């Protein structure tokens with residue numbers, strides 16, 4: 001290291017001044033234990049701090065003052081660095097080239113500790129990131145465009161504008177994918193940032209482990225020294241009092257330091273039961289965005305993008321027109337199921353050496369298609385049919401046998417047979433305790449009428465479509 005102009009002696013003078021400015025207690029606790037190492041030629045004043053937490057605290061609370069006083073004496077001083085560990089600062093302890101190349105980061109890091117040990121992955125391992133979960137692999141549509149835009153903004157790593165970013169949505173809608181994409185992007189753009197991604201469950205596990213091993217100071221220090229904290233599935237900590245407490249303190253400490261936090265959950269903060277109110281309100285204090293259930297266009301887009309990525313794996317595999325549209329229409333539950341179906345189709349087709357046709361879809365995905373069928377209930381059918389024929393529900397189910405009630409009743413029975421998996425006796429029971437032979441007769445009668453009476457046929461088609469919508 002080349003030393004700047006400031007000498008140890010001058011540091012001694014400065015300490016006396018700091019003593020007067022910060023007061024005896026602060027001075028003894030926070031300034032005196034610092035060891036001045038010198039000034040690197042890049043204008044970084046380097047201090048040795050006893051621990052990362054210590055460095056972080058000094059940086060946060062006295063960094064501006066220290067920097068102002070130092071740069072008054074030596075205009076070359078532009079930043080402070082608090083490092084832990086043994087030995088002299090050496091070349092490998094300098095901020096990385098990437099950090100130097102990032103003007104924004106330099107400004108952020110002005111008074112921050114950026115030691116190698118702080119970045120060391122064995123001290124603060126992030127949960128592994130899935131290589132497929134990048135922004136490139138994320139298909140944007142109406143239901144997720146806001147969440148995607150917010151995630152992009154955070155991934156730029158600029159000034160923290162909303163804190164935390166809270167992403168929520170139902171199962172398999174892309175929360176984890178977006179979180180990983182943010183982490184990948186930040187790592188690529190700013191490798192010097194300490195980005196920690198983990199699930200709320202892992203947070204709890206580490207907390208409990210720290211308690212058990214009596215290493216709470218280390219735990220606090222580690223979590224307070226990250227630059228970006230990302231916690232997935234935060235609903236997990238609901239009802240777990242001490243984990244919530246610790247999460248709350250970690251959260252506050254990082255927000256106070258203007259460090260970005262990204263949280264995901266399966267529901268909105270005010271819908272998470274057994275969450276302390278103070279945490280709930282913290283989680284709501286930034287930007288809360290939800291991933292809406294996918295629509296047909298988004299599902300089709302996702303399928304098309306997955307097919308593109310499969311092209312290398314299965315070259316020459318042909319997909320019949322209409323297959324993707326059919327899947328996007330039929331599998332509307334979640335993207336994970338949709339992806340799984342496509343993977344299975346490709347594997348199946350390549351095994352049997354055939355193109356992906358509608359027949360192959362029916363053969364290889366029968367269970368998935370069955371499971372994703374919308375379940376239509378007997379009550380729903382009865383209600384819709386009663387509405388359609390403008391009669392009361394009680395008359396449809398009741399004993400009256402006049403045609404104005406009997407015909408709609410038979411139509412409803414017929415639809416129950418067609419659209420549900422209920423047995424004839426079960427259907428009979430739900431129509432005022434009628435016998436299964438009555439149901440059978442009704443279903444037969446409607447089958448006949450569909451051939452003879454265009455109006456009935458049309459009514460049934462209309463009702464079926466409304467019920468399946």
Ligand SMILES: Nc1ncnc2c1ncn2[C@@H]1O[C@H](COP(=O)(O)OP(=O)(O)OP(=O)(O)O)[C@@H](O)[C@H]1O
Nearest residue numbers: 137138139170171172173174175176177302335336
């Ligand atoms: N818009 C999208 N574009 C591409 N892939 C997507 C999209 N949304 C979801 N996926 C994929 O769907 C799968 C499930 O997504 P992810 O794991 O992110 O869901 P999640 O919302 O975190 O669900 P969970 O609540 O179950 O954890 C992943 O393989 C992901 O890549």
